[in-house]
Amino acid sequence: MNNIRFNRRAVNAGLATSLLLGSTAWRGALAASPANASQRVLALADTYYEEGLALFPVGTTENVGDARYEGAFEIEIAPAHQARQKRLYERTLARLRAIDRSQLDADAGLTYDLLKYECEDRLSTLAVPWHLMPVGHVDAMPMKLSQWASGDAAQPMTTVANYDHFLARLKKLPAWIDQAIVNMRDGIARGITLPRELVERTLPQFDVLLPADPLQSPYLAATRSFPAEIPPAQQRRIAAAYRAVVSGSVTPAVRKLRAFMADTYLPAARTTAGMGDMPGGADWYRLQVRSFTTTSMTPQEIHELGLKEVARIRAEMEQVKAKFGFEGPLDEFFRSLDGRPELQPFRSEEEVLAAYRAINERVKPGLAKLFERAPKAALEIKAIEPIRRATASDNYVPPASDGSRPGVFYAVVNDPKEYRKTTMTALFLHEGQPGHHYQIGMQREQGGSRYRQTTWYDAYGEGWALYAESLGYELGVYDDPVAQLGRLFMELHRALRLVVDTGLHSKGWSREYTIAYLREKEGSTEDSARRATERYMAWPGQALAYKVGELKILQLRERARQALGPKFDIRRFHSQVLGDGCMPLSMLEARIDRWIAATR
Template structure:
């Protein structure tokens, strides 16, 4: 999913990306009054949860937009400013103190889940306070300027179709130069303290920042909305918006984008570190452990996760031994991915439209098969679109959430840089993960459940990505992997998730170099290009990629436990409803919930 769910991608304490107008920290602080003992526990909890979410959403409003909450689309946020960051952590401490005054035993089961998750999120957020993440405000995977540029076409998470929406986007764009200048200031501070990004990922990211620079306002990507002005707008609105966009882009945005591109190329990249992992930075081992805890919602240590990864790689490669001959391959199992990658028959596409047609056909097939496995499905539709050109070079296929008000569907974005190099073997498993029943069934459904906003628009990576990876395994039961090539694609993608456990912990906790990671991934997966881009992704987002496999393994374990305990009474649709029915949960809470369900069925 996109970092946002690409974002996502959604690490609860790291991607509860949400935020603040310059006045909002003080305004929110004024609402943080001590709870009175007379307030019922239920009412006090919901009030606290709403205030917490509102504060978080104002602090990082782009994250709110990515997660389907469009109420803050006119705000950019300045979460990277040290003073605002300090004020936000002060708020979180106040929220945690208030939560501790609410008597959990007075809450019903649903409220106890909200209580426990709010406590978990606050603990995770506060654990990050000591680590200067604001000194690393951009990388090749995501940055505010590129995210905002991707909204310009009006087809992504931020809608641009009404006069109000045009004004909201212009408001955000107007705030971009101040964000850029703060980011440059922060990076210079990081350079002084030895806290910089690895040089390799900034070299990879530089072209995206350079593409944002334009010769004229009219050719600038942030002027794009004006090229799509609806005919229904009044002449007065058309003239006002055209003049305002042109002036803002020409006078403020273009100079700021040029400053950023020049700074990254001339100052920052030469000063960036040659080391690879987070562990190389001051306090880096603790920093990485905090990210691991947030990404996996467990207390697993990096060395334990590394060992799990190696075990999973070996298990999957053993299945290659059986599958290889069915594809016409007779060599050693570990060489199967390299062999498949060299077969022209697995690259059948000549156009983007041909790629999209396969996904549309698969979507139709799933509409007939998924009702047998799911009684609980979202009402929101799933749309299929191509990734915008600006971000294709560094993006991965991903999902974005529907609008909370139902005005925009969930979207599966396919990234097709060169159709002739788009492999067909992984398409089924990819769509099961990023489309349905993966991210769409979980994230779209979350917005339709009666949940507080902090849960409806938030989440954690282990459940979010763990569910999506578990969803891939359902393809076998649906007969979608009867084609050996598609089953290979499934196993190879699962192998990618297993190698992530090895190389992410290898780089950030065991001193692996970027080159060591690329070689391991290339040897294991057989895809040189993916090995480079994936390695650099894990460098940019330490720990984020661990949630997939750790979460998936837990859901598989819980399903096997339930099936064994219930025997003939086990119902797969009911199990899926239990897993999805309360939205995103930390893995320990999910396990408790499934165990209670098993007991109730017995």
């Protein structure tokens, strides 16, 4: 995906932040478009989508898999690119205003509303200067391309053309690095920098990119083992070309960036943890909160909601604790789980992956009881790449739109012997099915606008995935105290995010205080609490989306159940939630209310 500050999630990475509609392209679209208002809106959405693929080709590769753009590369942190985004949103809004909303059919009306909401949201969040902080430990272009160079990620590496396309991208990485350094110098001058601890977390990643043996560069990984279909002569040509580019320009540029980060940026990095501690940061955080939650909730309201949810979930944990025969305080119970062999039974990475595949097989039989349909795309389960294990979280990468790549659940397995089974079932429900794989897979397969197939809002998408964790009871996979406790641990973790994200970025909490708070409330290890805290420091507001979205879906489910009584059908409710794809929570609520009224 693009740098996380420029998209809501990997799924959308540049598609929802899409595209520049040049005046010539727009005139051509109007000339070819049907006369009626609904068709004009759908034509605008299609053009918006296609231009987005071109404006964000790296995101296109990761999230759509469109081969037309696999050799293109954008410097999205450049002022010119940001200006193109701004013009895009302003022009699209102007063109939407020229269409009479009252003349639209239901489908076009929703597309209109989504485009309008998105452009207004993107215009507001462009004010947040993430381009001045482009190199972080969670996501940065040099690390992304090193992962893709393996040939086992989003960038395909099976044909001669694939190799040549990726080489074209590598050639442009030094220009991205030069722009990043310019931006960070500007940020230093303006007092807008990453926290020092996040910079320290980033430096070791550069060391992986700069091995002592140049031939072991991760950027050369795919040239060390070619597909058999590529002729030997082409293999030799490609390998030589890659070595020349990596040694001649990429490695020197990465080395320069690493030196800048260590010698110039680190000493200037801020010693505070939250966005609110920077000049203008309080306003930026409010924009982040509104964008990620798609609500008008204030940081204080979210903080208070989090405190209530934490208290409620810990009370439920007290009940599950009794099933373990433990009579002491909850915090002591958490500590008593450390080192239990029955909770850490794995000896290899493959054993962990096999356990996830077994959970998948247990989940499958019950899905038809809760859903009217399932996604067509296959789901694979893999371990995350070694270079990202120290800083990454478990995640889901959606299938390619052309069916050439399945959906993939990536598990972070640092040390198999330390890997706990406690939360595995809930985690799989979240990332796999019926979580992200169901929601994103079905959205990709719906007919009509490609734009609608790829829109993403964290409050909806992550809210659905957290809601999917709760379905484990109805699916029959929370049938033992370990899985039940794991579910509550996962829910508690998301509730704590409401407290600590707002604490960090609007209440002045320090990194150290936040780590201590997480350790106290969920019994996490020092390392786990540190990793979580640093994620929230790096990505303000995003962690709020999960619980806010889940609570809204639960509220709508209960509203429908009470209103419809015996007419309530959980399968139809889920179809209504998922049927039109990702949308802001207010639009989802209106959709469910219309369904309730029509079903009574």
